[in-house]
Each structure stands twice: as structure tokens, then as C-alpha cells.
Amino acid sequence: MSPASSVLEHIRERFSDHVLETLSFRGDDTVVVKRDALLSFMRFLRDDPEMSFDFLMDVTAVDWLEREPRYEVVYHLYSSGKNRRLRVKTRVPDDDPEVETVTGIWKGANWFEREVWDMYGIRVKGHPDLRRILMYDGFEGHPLRKDYQKDLRHPTVPSLDFPDPEKDVRRVIKATDLMRGSGREEGAQEPEKD
């Protein structure tokens, strides 16, 4: 057994009301935090001199399907000054799949959060540019959800499998459209003006 992590202890002291769970397994520290406290907790992680997690390495999500709450959004943090890592999770229910954006704390969260929206359909409140990032316009649904129908296709060109463009092809995209970038998705918010 590894000794209790000082980072986790410090977090438990400061955020006892908001931390649901902490876990330390073979040197990997994990904190599960309440969704309401996510932003203040993240800001603390970046700004507190004991913490100073200055680098957001990754944001992703997990769909547990049968669990309640159904989703977990996972943040991986790194402190370059202290050479430490921390995993922060927050749980999101199926009937209100939304988290607040951390782009105000780490700018690099922008594209990660778009991916979370695109793949899992978890809305990111306050995100400056919430569009799909990997899938194309005309794609419906969020393919990494565990209940996504596995043989569902959204063809973009008429093909032998989908010969009738009128009927089968959701929207035929021109190559130039791809380069220009596409319109905003539902749930997107206008970027704030500086």
C-alpha cells in the first residue's frame, strides 16, 4: 500500500463537502467531485500553491449506461512544477447531461470539451464554440454512447449501400464545405465578445 497522498489529504481538508470519493491506486490519485462544485474546485487546483496543476492534459467521458448517474466526465491534470498528476471525475445524470466549461481556467479544454459533446452528447455550459469536432454535419446522435445503435450509418455520398441520394444520404457534403467548417450545432452558445 502506498502512503496516503498528501494531495488527496489536502483536498479532503479543503473541500470535504464537495468531494464524493477519493482513490489512490498505485500512485494514481483520483478525486470524484460534485458537479456543482466543479468550477471552484478546478480553480482551486490550478491556483492553490500546494496544488498548482497548471496543465490540463485531457478531458473525456465514460458512459456507464446502467449506473446512476450514467456518465462520468474525466479530467486529467498535471503540475509541471511539482511533477504530479491528478484525475478528477464528476458524475452527470442522463436526464440533464451537462457540465460547466473549464475553458475559463485552462484554455486547452476547448477542443476536448467539443469532443465530449460530439462523442457523448454531454453539453458543456458556457463553452465558447460548442460544435461537433470529429463527426460531420448531418451526423445524428453521439456515437460513443453505449446505447448508440451499432449498425446506424449516416452516409455522405451516394454509394452502392445507399444508392438514392434523395432518400438515403442525409446531406451530401461538398469537399469545400469540409474545409470551410460547418454551422453551429444545437446547444451551442454564441462566443463572448472581448
Next chain:
Amino acid sequence: MAKNDSSDGLGSPILLTRFEKVLSWARKYSLWPLPFGTACCAIEFMAVVGTHYDISRYGWEVVRFSPRQADLLIVAGTVNYKIAPALKTIYEQMLEPKWVIAMGACATCGGFYNNYSVVQGVDRFIPVDVYVPGCPPKPESLIDGMMMIKEMIEKGEPRARESWEEKWKERYEK
């Protein structure tokens, strides 16, 4: 010998076939490939163009990234629904006569990806003349595939493009 009754003296059908032969001889030694590289197959393609395998032995080394200047489209890698319109546009922009090689498992049938994003073979939406198996194929395999194209040109074999409409109609009417 057919009767020659044209005034320019070139109306004989024998002359015409010879012209075709000369043309195909020139064509088969000067294929300009366009690599549509989206995955590891493209790395193998680089090896084929490189000095060790050296396709310039056959006169095929002039790799063109403009569809207007290429006669052989090599689809090397996974093609998903997002990029498919781009590939179709590139194919349509190529000038006749044109040939297509589907290189590797992904381009021929989707490979091990059968999911929401990957087209199950580029022959679903563009006609393919030669399929090269492998994941990725060895450089020798691709050269073998190109040799088949060369043979097709030499013998004047019909391209997949010519029976493509039929195939489409058949599928559509089903």
C-alpha cells in the same frame, strides 16, 4: 485488310489498332499515381516510391497530388464518411483514362473497422480496378497490383468504370 476509301490514306482500321497499341505502350510505362493516403498504407506507399523498391524502374515515379495530372488513384488507408465526399470529388476531377487501386484492407472492405464512421470499402462509391490485400500490404504487393494495372492497359482490358453503371443499376433496382 479493310478497304481504304478515305482520302487521307489513314482510314485503315489496321493503322488504328496500332495507334492504340503504341498509346497503351506509352501509358503503361508512364502512370502518374495520386496517393490518397489516410493511414499506414500511405507509409508503405512511400517505401514503394523510395529508392529501395523504386517504382521509377517502371516509369511510375511521378507522384502527383493534383487529380488533373494523375491517371492512377491509389486509395491507401481508411476512408470514413467524413472524407468520402473529398475522395469522390478527387476521383471525378481526374481525367480519362483513369484507374483506381484500393490498397489494403480498409480501402477494399473497411478492414477491421465496421462502425459508425468507416465506409465499407471505397468500391461502394467509386469503381475500383485492382484490390491489394494486406494490412498494410508489403511494397511488393502494391507493385504487384500496379503490375496488374499495367497488364490491363497492355491488353486493353475494360476498366471497372465501364461496368460500374450496371452494377449500380442492379443494386439500385433491387
